[in-house]
Amino acid sequence: MGKTAFIFPGQGAQYCGMGKDFFQAFPTARSVYATAGEAAGLDVGELCFTENESLDVTEYTQIAMLATEVAILKVLEEKGLRADCAAGLSLGEYGALAAAGVMELAPLFRLIRCRGIFMQEAYPVGGAMAAVLGLDADRIRQVCAGTAGVVSIANDNCPGQIVITGEAPAVEAACETLKATGAKRCVPLNVSGPFHSPLLAEAGKKLAAELEGVSVQAPRIPYICNVEADYVTDSARIKELLARQVSSTVRWRETMERMLADGVDTFVEIGPGRTLAGFLRKMSRDVKVLNVAKVEDMDAALA
Structure with a gap:
């Protein structure tokens, strides 16, 4: 049952x-x-x-x-x-x-x-989050680790959808690298802080x-x-x-x-x-x- x-x-x-x-x-x-x-x-x-x-x-x-x-x-x-x-x-x-x-x-x-x-x-100002579509967690984790500033995985939601979080410039830079790496999209989220960072x-x-x-x-x-x-x-x-x-x-x-x-x-x-x-x-x-x-x-x- x-x-x-x-x-x-x-x-x-x-x-x-x-x-x-x-x-x-x-x-x-x-x-x-x-x-x-x-x-x-x-x-x-x-x-x-x-x-x-x-x-x-x-x-x-x-x-x-x-x-x-x-x-x-x-x-x-x-x-x-x-x-x-x-x-x-x-x-x-x-x-x-x-x-x-x-x-x-x-x-x-x-x-x-x-x-x-x-x-x-x-962290009232300067934080950001973005949803990364189409890449696995290991690759996203590698890109975050190689990006200057504070950026990491906030949510591993399901296959093909992972959210990153951190300082706004670091999140933006990581998104550019991830798109060049093969991410289908990186979508900035309308949030008021770098949650789960x-x-x-x-x-x-x-x-x-x-x-x-x-x-x-x-x-x-x-x-x-x-x-x-x-x-x-x-x-x-x-x-x-x-x-x-x-x-x-x-x-x-x-x-x-x-x-x-x-x-x-x-x-x-x-x-x-x-x-x-x-x-x-x-x-x-x-x-x-x-x-x-x-x-x-x-x-x-x-x-």
Whole structure:
């Protein structure tokens, strides 16, 4: 018998109005948004549901995305849907933490609020990211290592799509070399910082300090962390891995390969967009991928 995984998208999938229908239809969802707002000191519902410029600013995007993902998750769980394992891309890893039950929601939301602020402040100007299409990770890693300045792999998303990050001149120079090497395209990303770069090491240190006071339990279901692309079973390591994640490569391709090898044949992407589903379809056409972003999406997932 196959397994089911909950997977959670990261920053970039957000849009105005995300989660609003769940908020309106389910007290459970309203409770999650209220908990997020209290923990973050913000009106998270207003942030998610009304037109504003803050939603695309990292320090606000992260709490908005996580609140929406967890609100949908809790409604799905209330309806009886369960997963055998979980994973999330970048901030989506915190959605996986919620699915695994490793900490209470209030401290989880406080952490993601701090994470967004720390990442925004760590390198406010001069950073860049770009998606590299059509080259393998080893070749991209070689080019980054040979480029002057700070540039490295931020996300290994799926075969043929890797994101690089770092100082803007170094990212631009690496892109030119990569295109000359055979990359199909190098697409600059509209982001506010060099995420998952060593340039954000200070943000990781600050997050580690915040994590010290957080109570962490053993995962109810296995989840795979971004840093090692492996299951986390020892609760003592969770804090260390979350602190490292801020400045480390997100090993998403390996994460999905691990789940596929372990017999996961149904993936439920919880939250805005279909980004993770797109990555999966480049890796396997044999699995079922469901997206739950709206109330109307639930029927297929529950079936």
